[in-house]
Amino acid sequence: MNTLNITFPLGRSDVVSMLQHFKISPTRQRVEIAEFLFQRPQHLSAEKIHTGVTGEGNRVSRATVYNTMGLFSSKGVVREILIDRERVFYDSNTEVHQHLYNVDSGELTDVYDAEVDMVSEPELPEGLRIIDTDIVFKVTSR
Amino acid sequence: MNTLNITFPLGRSDVVSMLQHFKISPTRQRVEIAEFLFQRPQHLSAEKIHTGVTGEGNRVSRATVYNTMGLFSSKGVVREILIDRERVFYDSNTEVHQHLYNVDSGELTDVYDAEVDMVSEPELPEGLRIIDTDIVFKVTSR
DNA sequence: ATTGGTGCAAAGGATTTGCAGTCTA
DNA sequence: TAGACTGCAAATCCTTTGCACCAAT
DSSP: OOOOOOOSSOOHHHHHHHHHHTTOOOOHHHHHHHHHHTTSSOEEEHHHHHHHHHHTTOOOOHHHHHHHHHHHHHHTSSEEEOOSSSOOEEEOOOSSOEEEEETTTOOEEEEOOGGGGGOOOOOOOTTOEEEEEEEEEEEEOO | OOOOOOOSSOOHHHHHHHHHHTTOOOOHHHHHHHHHHTTSSOEEEHHHHHHHHHHTTOOOOHHHHHHHHHHHHHHTSSEEEOOSSSOOEEEOOOSSOEEEEETTTOOEEEEOOGGGGGOOOOOOOTTOEEEEEEEEEEEEOO
């Protein structure tokens, strides 16, 4: 996966070059969405993104948020996380890392423990290649 | 996680004792659903389960399928898999294993490579314990 | 002009919920 | 009889889609 080293937060010009790096034309809406996403590493739902971006005084439709996040995911700008039954989360943290999901609270946090990287890849059928490895530790306090 | 060694397929009496083992009262619907699930290790959506069970001549409502699968998941009878944006899958394979998800076809297959088990667990905040570790390798043929 | 991008509202579809009826201890 | 369970249909709510308008090359 084509990732970048990011120093949060990213300013407007950083965001623009990032989008160009991923061959995405930096329209106003996309830049505003990306700026919001890369203020810090975070896990956001489409709705949160929409609220956040419009809350900053920008005008972006819900449909465009979905379009844009679909585009960003497919290009590798963000990572799609499917953990919560309710909705999709988008992870603005592009570093290699894993997730801790608290099933009681729904809270999702990052894990960086180096040892996890030792996971060896499975035998793959001909012609297939791994594009992403998702590791989620489900935890409870009960 | 409280798992059992299962030899597929499970017959009605096996299913009944399994449910009792998990402290689930074996109603007619639950037994029929479990029988369908444990014919073989498989990944099924709620809709597929409903179609399959009623197709065998049993009468179970969609709501009961959802109720039952929620109950089975919470008790550890099956494992919930959230990979497909569209719907939840339930895994009747309770052995420790990982998944290969073909993003092109949506196909989900099991992985048993022993090496993957070497994954070490992350440092956990006080009072939390891991109840499940999900590892998904996303693959493509493109 | 053509292509790509956006916005709005409606549609779609999986899952949940309310509630009445049913079974069972 | 109480409590657990089920079924039906309506409601919910995230996400997608159809389509008209706008922007940029």
